[in-house]
Amino acid sequence: MRIAALIVAAGRGTRAASGQSSGGLGSSGLGAGPKQYAAIGGRTVLTRAIDAFARHPEITEIKVVIHADDGELYERATAGFGFGKLAPVAIGGPSRQASVLRGLEALADTAPDVVLIHDAARPFVSSKTISNVIAALRDRPAALAALPVTDTLKRTSGESVVTETVARAGLWRAQTPQGFQFGPIIAAHREAAKKNLDTFTDDAAIAEWAGLEVAVVEDSTGNIKITTAEDIELADRQMTSALEPRTGTGFDVHRFCEGDHVWLGGVKIPHTHKLEGHSDADVVLHALTDALLGAIGDGDIGQHFPPSDPKWKGAASRLFLEDAVRRVRETGGRIGNVDITVLAEAPRIGPHRPAMQNLIGEVLDLPPNRVGIKATTMECMGFVGRREGIAAMASAMVFVPADDAK
Structure with missing residues (x-):
């Protein structure tokens, strides 16, 4: 089967609007905003939700619905x-139901056999739950992840006085993903929109209204929904405590040749010479790239971008750093801070330090105060002291999931 995941991320999440910190391990630097962009353990809620489906071997396409x-x-x-499964976004509508329909319409051209609709606010959905929902769809037109109700339920009057105890036998808490055969669910959504029925609280309810049989798949309790700022803070603490720190170091050196500028830390600096190299010879970004790769044990810059490959002739070293960041994120890791020392007699680094910090911080998704950049001369000793070239050393602190670290 061709199986698409439709992740709904167009909500405003006002109850969680204060859920972003500006400092600790969980901050991604995105600032306050909708809960799906809040950081937990260094990655956004949305990124974690996407990642769960991207890593699942049966998912062939991922469509995210976002706010305009x-x-x-x-x-x-x-x-x-x-991951190559991530398709262009769809823009949501005025309600969750309208947003889902827009997402389904955006998938109509490729017409998958099955679609799994998932709330972006559930970042911890397990691979097992995804697999079980898919398995249920081999025999049924619809299925949803759910948990049996275990608490005693009470119904109250308008004055918050208990009027009865509700029997919990056979009651389930609906969660996501909710999976459907694609044709029937898009038809049901279209019909509901045509009749201006917009009070359904989930997609399974629309399927029920349309007469589709909906199977229940028991979910895990870990598939929580992020709703409030407190939810974000708790999840961030839990994720951070489950991360193991790793360090990596990098070193790079390039000789001078004829030219009028050097690239250092992604910044073009006027100089009497330029640095010789297959790419732009940015020793700062090269050393930092190796530090990140070293922290996750993933080779070095020469392995991934060999100088013998003409593709990288004159390439901007930012591309190499972005690739290293991608590799860190694919491990489920996050970058805590980096520290760089430039060894050079000239040019002076100080005037350009803020620009370097800003550029590196942008690529690594770190605030400038987590990007250390220092410079020192070699007191006229060695090749650096003789002004024959520039060298750089870098270190990086990376946090990876403990299970990956074992």
């Missing part, structure tokens, strides 16, 4: 995302 105002937030949340 969230394009920049979405681009930052998915920057460097290393």
